[in-house]
Amino acid sequence: MNLGIALNFLSSILANAGTLSGLIQKANAEGRTELSEAEWAHIIANRDAAIASLDAHIAAAKAPPPSPQPETPA
């Protein structure tokens, strides 16, 4: 399981690198030296989602465990 997590590190880096390479190849094939607005929006959305996910997990890890609620009589 831990080895799988380690490979997830690499796959995350490689996947994003592959995505960017694909975008650049497409832009170059179309004679562009800049990424389109839609391509930029995709990159920014992925970036912000990754940071938001990290922040959410940090907040969850920091939150104290819920205390058991006393049962209320019926």
Place this chain on the structure above:
Amino acid sequence: MNWFANNGDKLLAFLTGVSALLVTQATALHLDEQIVAWITLGSAIATLAHTLWFPGNTPPPPSGKQAGRASVTLLCMLIPALLVACATLGLQAPKSLDEQIAAADQLVTSTAQATDQALTAHQVTVDQAQRVSSLMHQTVPFLDDAKTAERAGDTAGANRNFALAQAILTSLQAYANGRSP
């Protein structure tokens, strides 16, 4: 495989080094920048080697043969992946500033995702993840400003903001390597 459980921070350091290499490689335009890329690669490999082979830096393995097999397996899996990564980016390196900024944005994404996974797996502490997140949040505005300036034709402003973003990413690598102030 206990090595991963006890050395998640070192793994993060290594992979951050690799990440820095990828962006440096991707943005390298001149010979001196290529040299910096290879120095970064050497640093990343040295970090892994130090973690794997210096007994004082790692807890005693359960048995010599088992730990040796785990280390060899790890290297056999990581090194080809590293070579594939370098070859991939070497073939499709971004050339324009626009593409270089995008590469830096992708590095931020990769680092955040990798840290997120490591935190979920309890391989880094909350404080370590918090520090990485903080540096990510510092980097993003500079990248966004660099893109805005670049699109507005302000090349100098774009380069200035991009350099600041790169400096923060470099400090992230230093932190991950345990040399942060």
